[in-house]
Amino acid sequence: xxxxxxDGHDDGRNVRRRRFLAAAGSVxxxxxxxxxxxxxxxxxxxxxxxxxxxxxxxxxxxxxxxSLGQIGSGRxxxxxxxxxxxxxxxxxxxxxxxxxxRGEFLVGELVGYIDDLYDDLELTVRYGGSTDLxxxxxxxxxxxxxxxxxxxxxGALGALADAGRTQAxxxxxxxxxxxxxRTEQWVGTSGRARTVPYNTDEYDESDVPDDVMAYPxxxxxxxxWAPSYGSCQAFVTAMRLLEGEEETLEWLEAMVESGATAYPxxxxxxxxxxxxxIDAAFTNHxxxxxxxxxxxxxxxxxxxxxxxxxxxxxxxxxxxxxxxSDADLASNFVRHLLSAExxxxxxxxxxxxxxxxxxxxxxxxxxxxxxxxxxIDLTKLSDLEPTIDLMREAGVxx
Numbered sequence: 001x002x003x004x005x006x007d008g009h010d011d012g013r014n015v016r017r018r019r020f021l022a023a024a025g026s027v028x029x030x031x032x033x034x035x036x037x038x039x040x041x042x043x044x045x046x047x048x049x050x051x052x053x054x055x056x057x058x059x060x061x062x063x064x065x066x067s068l069g070q071i072g073s074g075r076x077x078x079x080x081x082x083x084x085x086x087x088x089x090x091x092x093x094x095x096x097x098x099x100x101x102r103g104e105f106l107v108g109e110l111v112g113y114i115d116d117l118y119d120d121l122e123l124t125v126r127y128g129g130s131t132d133l134x135x136x137x138x139x140x141x142x143x144x145x146x147x148x149x150x151x152x153x154x155g156a157l158g159a160l161a162d163a164g165r166t167q168a169x170x171x172x173x174x175x176x177x178x179x180x181x182r183t184e185q186w187v188g189t190s191g192r193a194r195t196v197p198y199n200t201d202e203y204d205e206s207d208v209p210d211d212v213m214a215y216p217x218x219x220x221x222x223x224x225w226a227p228s229y230g231s232c233q234a235f236v237t238a239m240r241l242l243e244g245e246e247e248t249l250e251w252l253e254a255m256v257e258s259g260a261t262a263y264p265x266x267x268x269x270x271x272x273x274x275x276x277x278i279d280a281a282f283t284n285h286x287x288x289x290x291x292x293x294x295x296x297x298x299x300x301x302x303x304x305x306x307x308x309x310x311x312x313x314x315x316x317x318x319x320x321x322x323x324x325s326d327a328d329l330a331s332n333f334v335r336h337l338l339s340a341e342x343x344x345x346x347x348x349x350x351x352x353x354x355x356x357x358x359x360x361x362x363x364x365x366x367x368x369x370x371x372x373x374x375x376i377d378l379t380k381l382s383d384l385e386p387t388i389d390l391m392r393e394a395g396v397x398x
């Protein structure tokens with residue numbers, strides 16, 4: 001990614017929402033063991049270039065043009081972000097180890113930028129699956145070198161907190177984000193919404209049902225999905241929790257009977273909609289934006305269901321590990337993930353929802369306040385085994 005870089009290295013240093021994350025610390029390490037499939041939106045979502053932001057690579061550093069600019073590629077017509085810039089945050093100095101369940105291809109440029117910003121910061125980042133890293137911290141015990149755990153989902157954060165392996169964040173860090181997106185032990189840094197992408201050459205938004213249970217029987221087009229993909233399995237898990245196993249099984253059987261096309265990931269699913277192979281599907285919102293980033297004229301748009309599994313919202317986030325050698329340094333690193341520049345980076349480069357109100361999402365999307373998300377404990381989405389059993393019973397190949 002090339003584009004405007006951020007300055008200030010030397011100066012200024014001195015619709016409806018329901019509460020659905022409040023109980024997110026309620027699942028233990030054992031509760032998410034073996035469920036790493038729920039993380040593949042970061043680890044294997046087609047983000048190998050074709051599923052990324054479509055703008056190539058970048059070094060995340062470089063000379064500055066503005067006192068508050070952008071990390072990575074720019075977006076035409078998008079001004080400087082609101083919020084607190086890094087230049088107004090405490091300096092990062094010392095040794096810091098981050099265990100990142102977010103893929104390097106998505107967040108490496110941001111992390112590298114923060115590292116380059118401070119001469120006295122010695123930053124080590126270990127990338128891996130969020131569940132694997134939670135289990136690694138548990139196995140390392142009090143000898144764990146981890147200072148910060150950066151997770152793709154709230155379930156892994158809740159598991160680490162429930163195991164007693166996190167420490168409370170300073171209130172002035174956590175309170176940068178709405179109460180729905182944080183607990184005392186961790187804070188969300190960006191979010192993703194479930195959506196119904198559809199082909200605009202064939203359908204208008206009014207043609208797309210706003211009730212996910214109406215599919216596939218009430219939608220007359222060709223459907224696609226990625227049933228082996230972790231985020232899709234989490235979606236079906238939400239349906240199982242909200243609607244019950246019987247109705248979910250009927251929905252799954254109807255999907256199979258309709259001949260819905262299965263794809264390996266949700267970026268590919270959205271690309272097939274844009275190519276006209278299918279008419280609609282069920283994916284996270286940012287895959288649609290990635291397709292449009294590569295082809296702004298692609299015939300694909302975003303629709304939302306209301307208050308059901310098709311409208312669930314999950315977050316990536318960070319926590320300070322209980323073994324952090326410098327808790328202030330670790331907390332201030334998390335603070336930097338909530339900076340104006342970082343939140344704008346998430347919007348522009350990963351196409352996620354920023355979680356500070358001063359930064360808007362990319363694309364023709366409703367605000368978080370306007371989404372009608374279901375009232376569900378997101379930590380329970382990690383319980384995939386009953387879901388996979390149900391999918392197999394319905395004849396879904398997973």
